[in-house]
Amino acid sequence: MKIAKFGGSSVADVAQIKKVLSIFNADDERRVIVVSAPGRRYPDDTKLTDLLIELYHLVIGHADTQQITDKINTVLERFQSIEQDLPLKQSLIPHFKGKLEHLIKETTEHARLLDALKSCGEDFNAELIAAYNTQQGIDTLYYHPRDAGLFVTDEPGNARVLEESYTAIKDSLPPTKKIVIPGFFGISKTGHIVTFSRGGSDLTGAVIARALDAGIYENYTDVSGIFSANPNIIPNPNRIEEVTYDEMRELSYAGFNVFHDEAIAPLYSKEIPVVIKNTNRPEDPGTLIVSSRQAEGVVGVSCDKGFASINIKKYMMNREIGFTRKLLSILEDLNISYEHIPSGIDNVSIILREHQLHGKEALLTEQIRTTLNIDQLSTEKNLAILMIVGEGMKTAVGTANKATQAFMDHQINLKMINQGSSEISMMFGIEEKDAVKAVKAVYNAYF
């Protein structure tokens, strides 16, 4: 059995939707497809999900009724144009309109309303696509996550899949019919719609694939696989033929957005392979993500911006039992996630994503100063993290050297090197202004 997920660009208009259905129908093994909300049709286009977020802001900002009605109509027009172009004989627009109006009327809590509205892009699209495929003579069912048994934690915008989903999904979905399921969200145990973090449709597909014990999870997008470096920086980069789950997790962490990094987790234990394919060129081999592989050297170089470092110095820090634990408690109390905590003898740094500091920086530094009686504290922003990833690095003497040589040759100052905990990656902290130069230098050193 195959489970396929199609990204926003694959379902942006009728031409794309027809490609999706031709792939769906071409293989009886392809039992369930997960669809995203309609994405951009042209560079300046607005994604449907963004329209829904605009609608949310009008509602909670108590905009006048006309503005809200106008926005609802803009959302519906997008689906209407898809219906007309297909064409779909029996319109779903009145049904969609009712759903939106009901959600706006009944959902009082802001975070809940945001999640509920955001889910409509995927939800309406799935229902519409299933209806059209049935109209074409292939009996196809639409399943809302509520009916599919996709249960998640109750954290708006940040859902995690509950373990019981796997049995529930297996029990809920009929074993022979073709099925379309909206991606991006699940249902909490209190019955609320809760979305995953953005791009979470990948996760929906992965959960379904695991629940049904699929032979492969196909992830359709608009590129023919994953490249060894960002194609916006490196012209015609090497396409990765095969990459492991672990390598993919590491690459995703620092900016490889082709496949949502949390979508690997459900596939891990059952070793279900993923193939990243191109909806527009389904004949291309794409990139295979597998549980293990014979590997040599480096598979990819990723780089992400927007990091900051809080550097703390305290004389005799290493004699003070519990210092770092106390520091981490302060971060936890302020609900600040951190990434790494490199330490020296009398120093420790907290590397985190810069947005974690928004609105909390002053409070955080003040609490560190008063609670921990430190000597010095400084904050460095505009940092980038460059990752070099590859299962083959475990055994290679000199991998680090190749990178440091490249940095030196291009006069790139290394703010941080973190190697050792993960055997398959090396992490370098640099200034954001050096990011493009660094990716080029390192890519050329390895490929």
Added chain:
Amino acid sequence: MKIAKFGGSSVADVAQIKKVLSIFNADDERRVIVVSAPGRRYPDDTKLTDLLIELYHLVIGHADTQQITDKINTVLERFQSIEQDLPLKQSLIPHFKGKLEHLIKETTEHARLLDALKSCGEDFNAELIAAYNTQQGIDTLYYHPRDAGLFVTDEPGNARVLEESYTAIKDSLPPTKKIVIPGFFGISKTGHIVTFSRGGSDLTGAVIARALDAGIYENYTDVSGIFSANPNIIPNPNRIEEVTYDEMRELSYAGFNVFHDEAIAPLYSKEIPVVIKNTNRPEDPGTLIVSSRQAEGVVGVSCDKGFASINIKKYMMNREIGFTRKLLSILEDLNISYEHIPSGIDNVSIILREHQLHGKEALLTEQIRTTLNIDQLSTEKNLAILMIVGEGMKTAVGTANKATQAFMDHQINLKMINQGSSEISMMFGIEEKDAVKAVKAVYNAYF
């Protein structure tokens, strides 16, 4: 004013003690000297402190009286031979004997007895040296830390200096007389003798220097300064002319034992310089330890063995708020000190000194497994940490590269690289078996 401290080899026999006193008396500015216990006179000799530890074990092991008496006599004979050779006219041996017997009789708690006995090497030596100098016509006072006001925390074998000592010492010591003080221990607020960690006489000198606001703290040993690498590994290594407190702290951390790393702390705020000098060649310039300096490049390479790494893998670890804090709490509850916690996306390692695991390893790994629900845990031992230290590294692009090149050229596998928190050092984790080769390779790369 100058405060001078003399190490164990500088006070091991009469010839050495006479050199010490000639240095002491040569300069009226040299007001207070701190002395160690008699060290080794020849390679197979036993240090006096070790004899005292043997005595402790006999006492707590309930050895028979004769054995204990024999050991007390062995301790006293060492001082007796010094007295005879000087010669000292009025023997202190009966007084020392009484002190030892009193301590053994009155101290019931084991940890307290160990500290009390260990303190006698320094204590007796100080009293004896002061008496001899007075006999030679230079009025010299002996001050026990109890009378000198050196107050410490009540942690046997691991004392920390209490802030109030600085005023107390200033108030206790007469401002014009020459004074001899035993190193290595202080007095807790409950009146107990509590020793510093081994080599702690450096700390006593530093505390006196700060309390009296000395112009310089002279630290006399048996080498003419500090070298850029271990002379047992590198023949005729470069002598360091000047090094900062911070550089010294970093070098001491990984095996540079010339100056006790914690002895820097008291000098820090008052910027009192330290000079490391040779008792046998006091005319040599030695090495100056200062608060800041104009620096270029690397000042030293140190390497210490006996590290271990506990490597933990948990899928989606970086989504779990509080994971590392919980991990550190487990270590803290077991009273295990750790050194560094390098982390990847789904991994974290705890780097610690191997002896921290003694008797606790099974409990620790079991608690980590049960409390944190992890996927994998492995422990790696026999690791060494190599440090490259230098204030000049702040600005040098390519410092890392020189080191990684050296490791690669000599086929040394890097288990860990930690750079970034301290601006003046870089830390490399390697296997112990590669330690000598690595120090040679890196030293030759920089010097």
